Amino acid sequence: MLRDARHVLNGTHIDCDLCVIGGGAAGLTIARELAGGSLSVVLLEGGGLEVDGISQALYAGRNVGLPYERLTTARSRYLGGSTNCWGGFSRPLETTDFAERPWIPGSGWPIRRDTMMPYYERSHSVLGLGPFEYDNDYWMERVGGPRTELIPVEADDGGGVGSPGGFENRVAQLSPPIRMGEAYRAEIGRAANITAFLNANVTGLDTNHSATAVEKVQVRTLGGPGFTVGARLFVLGCGGIENARILLLSNKVQAAGLGNGNDLVGRYFADHPRFKTAPVRLARQGRHRTLYDVSLCLARRRLRRPHPSIALALSPTAELQERKALPNSRTYLVASYHSGALDAFKAMRDLRLLPSRHRCRRFGVSEDEAASLLRNAGPRILRSLPQLAHALFDSTIDPGWLPRRFTLETVLEPVPNPESRVTLDHATDPFGRNLPKVDWRLTAQDRWGATETQRLLREDLLRRGLIAVDGGEGHEEGGRSEAEATMADVGWCWHHMGTTRMHDSPRHGVVDSDGRVHGVGNLYVAGSSVFPTMGADHPTMTIVALALRMTDRILALLQDERNSPPAPAIAASL
Numbered sequence: 161m162l163r164d165a166r167h168v169l170n171g172t173h174i175d176c177d178l179c180v181i182g183g184g185a186a187g188l189t190i191a192r193e194l195a196g197g198s199l200s201v202v203l204l205e206g207g208g209l210e211v212d213g214i215s216q217a218l219y220a221g222r223n224v225g226l227p228y229e230r231l232t233t234a235r236s237r238y239l240g241g242s243t244n245c246w247g248g249f250s251r252p253l254e255t256t257d258f259a260e261r262p263w264i265p266g267s268g269w270p271i272r273r274d275t276m277m278p279y280y281e282r283s284h285s286v287l288g289l290g291p292f293e294y295d296n297d298y299w300m301e302r303v304g305g306p307r308t309e310l311i312p313v314e315a316d317d318g319g320g321v322g323s324p325g326g327f328e329n330r331v332a333q334l335s336p337p338i339r340m341g342e343a344y345r346a347e348i349g350r351a352a353n354i355t356a357f358l359n360a361n362v363t364g365l366d367t368n369h370s371a372t373a374v375e376k377v378q379v380r381t382l383g384g385p386g387f388t389v390g391a392r393l394f395v396l397g398c399g400g401i402e403n404a405r406i407l408l409l410s411n412k413v414q415a416a417g418l419g420n421g422n423d424l425v426g427r428y429f430a431d432h433p434r435f436k437t438a439p440v441r442l443a444r445q446g447r448h449r450t451l452y453d454v455s456l457c458l459a460r461r462r463l464r465r466p467h468p469s470i471a472l473a474l475s476p477t478a479e480l481q482e483r484k485a486l487p488n489s490r491t492y493l494v495a496s497y498h499s500g501a502l503d504a505f506k507a508m509r510d511l512r513l514l515p516s517r518h519r520c521r522r523f524g525v526s527e528d529e530a531a532s533l534l535r536n537a538g539p540r541i542l543r544s545l546p547q548l549a550h551a552l553f554d555s556t557i558d559p560g561w562l563p564r565r566f567t568l569e570t571v572l573e574p575v576p577n578p579e580s581r582v583t584l585d586h587a588t589d590p591f592g593r594n595l596p597k598v599d600w601r602l603t604a605q606d607r608w609g610a611t612e613t614q615r616l617l618r619e620d621l622l623r624r625g626l627i628a629v630d631g632g633e634g635h636e637e638g639g640r641s642e643a644e645a646t647m648a649d650v651g652w653c654w655h656h657m658g659t660t661r662m663h664d665s666p667r668h669g670v671v672d673s674d675g676r677v678h679g680v681g682n683l684y685v686a687g688s689s690v691f692p693t694m695g696a697d698h699p700t701m702t703i704v705a706l707a708l709r710m711t712d713r714i715l716a717l718l719q720d721e722r723n724s725p726p727a728p729a730i731a732a733s734l
C-alpha cells in the first residue's frame with residue numbers, strides 16, 4: 161500500500177516488524193523481497209512519486225573539499241532514489257576488491273566475493289540487466305561483429321607491462337536504465353504487508369537509554385504532521401551522505417551520534433575520482449571505438465542497438481596491481497567533443513528554469529542560483545554549439561570515415577581516507593536538523609595511482625601501435641604537460657561511499673559483515689556507505705546484492721524470533 165505521510169494524524173505511532181528508511185536502490189530492493197510475506201513492513205520515503213524541487217532542496221548541504229557537484233543535484237530525492245538519474249552501468253566488484261592488499265591502507269571486506277556471487281546473480285533481474293555473464297568472449301560473440309574487436313592488450317607482445325599480467329578488458333552491462341520507483345511502485349502498492357509512506361522525512365532515530373537498540377524513528381512532513389514508527393528491526397538506506405547524517409543527528413543518548421563510539425561515522429567518504437589524459441587518436445578506430453567510447457555506448461543503448469548493451473574498459477590485472485602497488489581502475493574513451501556537448505545539455509537544462517518559480521522549486525534551485533545559472537546559460541550554449549552538433553551527428557550517423565580524438569578517462573579506486581568525511585554543518589534544514597558538510601579529499605597515493613596507471617597504459621598502447629598522440633610523445637595540450645593534464649579537472653561519478661564502513665571490529669568499522677551497526681542490535685545500514693574498499697566499478701549492483709543478502713538475514717532472524725519464546729530470546733539475539 162502507498163500512502164501520503166502528509167495525511168497521517170499528527171502524533172500517531174505505528175508499529176511493524178521491519179522499518180525501512182529510504183526508498184532508493186537499497187530500500188526498494190529489501191521491500192520488494194518481503195512483498196506478500198508475513199512480516200509487516202513500513203517503508204519511509206522522503207520524496208514523492210516524481211521529482212519535486214521542494215523535496216530535492218532537502219538534499220542541500222555544503223561542499224568544503226575538492227570541487228564537487230551541488231548536493232541538491234548529486235542525487236535524486238523521490239521514490240527510486242538515484243536510480244531516477246543513474247547511468248545504469250553495472251558490473252560486480254573484482255575478487256581483489258574484497259581482499260586486504262598491503263599497498264592499499266585500510267583495504268579489505270569482511271566478506272569474500274564468493275559469498276556475494278549468488279546475490280550478484282539475483283541483482284540482475286532487479287536492475288533489468290541481461291544474462292549474468294561477464295566473460296569477454298561471450299559478449300564478443302553475442303554483440304560483437306566482424307568490424308568490432310577488443311583492444312588487444314591481453315595479447316603477449318613479448319615484453320613490457322602489456323604482456324599477460326598487464327592490462328585486461330572488462331565488460332560492464334548497461335541497465336535500460338531501470339528507474340526503480342517507476343518499475344516497482346505498483347508491486348509495493350499491491351503488497352498487503354507493506355505500507356510505503358511518501359513525503360515521510362526521517363529526522364532521527366530514538367534509542368533506549370543505553371543506545372543499544374532503536375525504539376522508534378521520528379518522521380516529519382513539510383508543513384504537515386509528524387509521527388513515529390516503532391519496529392523490531394530498522395534498516396537505514398538513505399544514500400551514502402544521508403546515512404551518516406541521520407546517524408550523527410541521532411545523538412540524544414550517544415552525544416557523538418548513533419554507532420559513532422569510535423568516531424568513524426561520516427569518515428572515509430569517497431567517490432570514484434575520474435582523471436583525463438590529453439587527447440589521443442585510435443590507430444584502428446573503426447574496430448575499437450564502438451565498445452570503448454562511452455558516449456557512443458550510451459547513444460547505442462538509446463537506440464537499443466545492440467540489446468543488452470555493454471561497454472568495455474581497460475583495467476590493470478590483479479598481478480599488475482600487486483607488482484606496481486596500483487589501485488584498481490578502469491579506463492575508457494571519451495570523444496573530445498563530449499564534455500562540451502554535455503555542458504551544452506546542462507545549460508539547456510538550466511534554461512528550462514527560465515520562466516517560472518515553480519520550475520526553480522521543481523529542480524531544487526534557489527531563485528538567486530537560477531538567475532546566475534540563466535545568465536551563463538546562453539554563452540555556454542553558444543560556446544558549445546559546435547561540439548553539440550558534432551556529438552549529435554556522430555552518435556546518430558556514426559560515420560566510419562570521420563577522424564576523432566579521444567581522451568583516455570580513468571576511474572580510480574580511491575584509497576580509504578579517514579580525513580575525507582561527512583560531518584554536520586551549522587546550517588539547518590526546514591526541520592531544524594543540521595545539513596551535511598562534505599569534505600571530499602584525495603590522498604597523494606590516489607594522485608600517484610592515477611598518473612602511474614595512465615602512464616603505463618599509454619605506454620603499452622603506444623608500443624603496440626594502438627594509439628597515436630598528436631604531435632608525438634611529450635606533446636603538450638594547451639601548454640600543459642601530460643602529467644599536469646592528468647591531474648587537472650578531477651571529476652567524480654556521483655557514487656557516495658564509505659561513510660559507515662563495514663568491518664568485523666567496531667574499532668575499524670561502523671557496521672558488521674551483515675550491515676548491522678556495531679553495538680546497536682536492531683539497526684542495519686544498506687547502501688554504498690558500508691563499502692570499506694570501493695573497487696573501480698559502479699556501486700549499485702553491489703548495493704542491490706548486499707540488500708538481497710541483508711533481507712535473507714533479516715527474514716531468518718525475525719522468523720526465528722517468531723518461532724522461539726518471546727522477550728528474553730529476542731532481546732538476546734538483538
Ligand SMILES: Cc1cc2nc3c(=O)[nH]c(=O)nc-3n(C[C@H](O)[C@H](O)[C@H](O)COP(=O)(O)OP(=O)(O)OC[C@H]3O[C@@H](n4cnc5c(N)ncnc54)[C@H](O)[C@@H]3O)c2cc1C
Pocket residue numbers: 181182183184185186187204205206207234235236237238239240241242243245246247248249250360361362363397398399400402653654655656686687688698699700701703
Ligand atoms: C547522475 C548519476 C549517475 C549514476 N550512474 C551510475 C551508474 O551508471 N552505475 C551505478 O552503479 N551507479 C550509478 N549512480 C549511483 C547510484 O544511483 C547509487 O549508487 C544508488 O542509487 C544508491 O542507492 P541507495 O539506495 O543507497 O541510495 P538512493 O538510491 O539515493 O536512495 C536513497 C533514498 O532515500 C530517500 N531519503 C533520503 N533522505 C531521507 C530521509 N531523511 N527520510 C526518508 N527518506 C530519505 C531518498 O529520497 C531516496 O529515495 C549514479 C548516480 C548519479 C546521481
